[in-house]
Amino acid sequence: MENLRLSFSQVEEYRAQLIREEHSPQTVQKYLRDIMAFFRCLPPGNSLTKEAVLDFKEMLARRYKTATGNSMLVAVNGFLTFLGVPQYRVRLFKVQRQTFRSRDRELTREEYIRLVQAARRDGDERLALLLQTICSTGIRVSEHRFITAESLGAGSVFITNKGRSRMVLLPEELRRLLRAYCARRGIRSGPVFVSRTGRPLDRSNIWAQMKGLCARAGVEPAKVFPHNLRHLFAVTFYRLERDIVRLADILGHASIDTTRIYTFISPEEQSRALSRLRLLI
Numbered sequence: 001m002e003n004l005r006l007s008f009s010q011v012e013e014y015r016a017q018l019i020r021e022e023h024s025p026q027t028v029q030k031y032l033r034d035i036m037a038f039f040r041c042l043p044p045g046n047s048l049t050k051e052a053v054l055d056f057k058e059m060l061a062r063r064y065k066t067a068t069g070n071s072m073l074v075a076v077n078g079f080l081t082f083l084g085v086p087q088y089r090v091r092l093f094k095v096q097r098q099t100f101r102s103r104d105r106e107l108t109r110e111e112y113i114r115l116v117q118a119a120r121r122d123g124d125e126r127l128a129l130l131l132q133t134i135c136s137t138g139i140r141v142s143e144h145r146f147i148t149a150e151s152l153g154a155g156s157v158f159i160t161n162k163g164r165s166r167m168v169l170l171p172e173e174l175r176r177l178l179r180a181y182c183a184r185r186g187i188r189s190g191p192v193f194v195s196r197t198g199r200p201l202d203r204s205n206i207w208a209q210m211k212g213l214c215a216r217a218g219v220e221p222a223k224v225f226p227h228n229l230r231h232l233f234a235v236t237f238y239r240l241e242r243d244i245v246r247l248a249d250i251l252g253h254a255s256i257d258t259t260r261i262y263t264f265i266s267p268e269e270q271s272r273a274l275s276r277l278r279l280l281i
Contacts, residue, residue, distance in 0.1 A: 004085065006046040011035055014082050022163045024142070034075035050088050053080070057090050066093045107228040109236070111219045115210070118217035127209050129181055130193050130201070131229060136174050138233035138251055141207075141226035145191045145200035149182050152192075159252065166252045234262035 011032065018028045039046065041056045056076065060069035070092045077089045112135060119128035133139070133147060143159050146168075151157040152175050157168050170178075178192055191200045206226055214221045230251070237247055248259040 004048045004083075006039065006042065006048050006083075008039075010083060011039075011079075014079055017082060024162065030071075031075040031078065034072040035079050037072065038076045038079075048083075048085070048088065053088050053090050061093065066095050069093055070095070105222055105228070107219070107223045107232050109232065111217070111223060112229065112232055114217040114219060115213050115224065118213045121216070122213075124209070125181060126193060127206075127213075129177060130206065131210070133174060133178070133193075134226060135229040135233050136171055137168050138230050138237070139168060140230060140252075141203050144193050144206075147178070147192050149187050149189050149192060152179050152182070161252060162254075164252055164254065166249065168250070231262070234259070238262050 014035070015028060015032055018031060023031075038053075038056050041059055042048070042052055053076070057069075057073060060072055064072070073090060073092050080086060080088045112131070116128050116131050119125075119131065130144060133144065134141060139146075139159065140161065143161055146157050146159045147170075148157070151170065155170055155172075155175060157170060159166055159168055182188070182192060187194070190198075193201050195201060195205075203226065210224050210226065211221055213219070214224050234247060234251060237250070238244065241247070244256055244259055244263060247262065248256045251259060253259050
């Protein structure tokens with residue numbers, strides 16, 4: 001294996017493997033993009049050695065933030081395992097886990113309310129209800145297609161995503177709002193949030209529509225993206241229930257480690273907690 005040379009056909013084979021493993025299209029694209037970045041760092045002839053992988057890691061350390069570098073290394077490590085050369089894998093960068101959340105990108109409840117109100121003032125009932133649906137259930141933006149006219153009667157929806165399935169409850173008030181919306185739009189079956197052609201809304205269009213609310217809502221654009229609605233749901237749920245296992249089930253996480261980020265307190269809350277220790281004389 002010392003003279004292994006990589007080819008683009010191997011990348012295509014890996015893409016097919018990722019699809020068979022039921023990774024999302026976004027994940028597949030991201031992995032392939034990272035692998036192509038790795039290819040660009042290889043020596044002439046695309047000769048693969050452990051040194052070449054270490055050089056790539058060194059480049060990531062210089063050019064990217066730790067989290068971004070690690071995500072790219074995960075993609076490359078997976079590719080190397082697929083090729084049958086796990087000995088060429090490299091360790092991820094060490095990251096000191098934060099015990100508090102950053103306020104820079106976190107959407108507050110007040111800001112969320114302003115976004116919904118801005119959508120209503122624009123006359124965009126569909127967007128106002130979609131924001132509330134994501135934020136009151138904790139679903140991923142790509143999962144909105146599972147919210148159907150039929151599910152509004154059942155009070156729950158069965159969601160399948162990333163090879164896992166879970167039941168999501170729909171709050172009664174949300175069901176009432178969506179039933180009235182469907183009645184006005186003549187939606188009797190299928191997904192609730194659809195385009196004029198009847199297709200489920202695309203996530204990129206939802207993203208753009210949300211960004212369009214920022215100025216009128218007085219919310220920093222860096223805070224406005226669909227996942228932050230899911231984040232707000234998770235943080236609010238944990239503050240009320242303090243049940244991380246239940247929260248992981250609701251969000252559809254395979255590991256509680258993924259859910260732990262929603263248990264972190266803000267810097268202000270941590271500062272107050274430290275003051276309550278009363279250890280300064």
